[in-house]
Amino acid sequence: MVKDILSYGIGTLAAFAVAAALLFVFIRDITQKKHSVLRNYPIVGRLRYFFEQLGEYFRQYFFAGDRDEMPFNRATRGWVYRLAKNEGGVIGFGSTYDLHQPGALIFVNHPFPVLEEERLPTPSLLLGEGYCKQPFEARSIVNVSGMSFGAISAPAVRSLSRGAAVAGCWMDTGEGGLSPYHLEGGCDVIMQIGTAK
Incomplete structure (x- = not known):
């Protein structure tokens, strides 16, 4: 019996050991629930994580950076x-x-904000300058994002409109279109069109 096993050679035994290990990893990958890549591509999917770790070094010398x-x-x-x-x-x-x-x-976090009279004005951004007769002057870089009137109530739209007017920023109408409540506060209004079904 021992003679028969030894007659296969060390290489054959090593191949069986590698095959058994790969079978174990295969079964483990397809039965785990945490990583869909490993479940869909057992064994080979592990290369993704290996190359992801090496990617930092390759990008540093050969390829694009993290934000390119x-x-x-x-x-x-x-x-x-x-x-x-x-x-x-x-x-x-x-x-x-x-x-x-x-x-x-x-955006700088200040533990001691400056007083209103010491505050520097925010430079305006002209949208459409050189392309239209009346370019839009955006006075703030922080504005009210689009929220559909169908998703929020009339008092909420009124409040946002009034707050935007006080802050000196514009308000996006969202996909629900323009309502009278958007206009009540007197802020600049950007009407969102074209994205609804």
């Missing part, structure tokens, strides 16, 4: 993946976003 890809860069995709797996989306201690780039938006 479009429309969704690696940093954004990584954040979405972490949120989808309930691993949290809070990232601290710096940014991979180039804050020195001209035109980069920076």
Whole structure:
């Protein structure tokens, strides 16, 4: 019996051991519930995680950075993946976003905000300048995003409109279209069209 086993050779025994290990990994991958890549592509899917770890070093010398890809860069995709797996989306201690780039938006957290009379005015942004007779002057970089009137109540739209007027920003109507409540506050209104079914 021992003589028969030894006659196969060490290489054959090693091949059987590797095959058994691969079979174990295959069964483990298709039965686990945490990673859909491993479930759909058993064994081979593990290469993805290996190359993902090596990717940082390859990108550093050969390829694009974490924020160079479009429309969704690696940093954004990584954040979405972490949120989808309930691993949290809070990232601290710096940014991979180039804050020195001209035109980069920076929100500075001030423990001691300046007084109103010491505040510098926000520079306006003219939309459509050179392309139309009356370009739109956006006075704020923070505005009220589109919320459909069908999704929120009339008092909510009134409140948002009045708040936007006080803040000096514009309000997007959302897919529900323009209502009289959007106009009550006297803020600038951007009417959203074309995205509804």
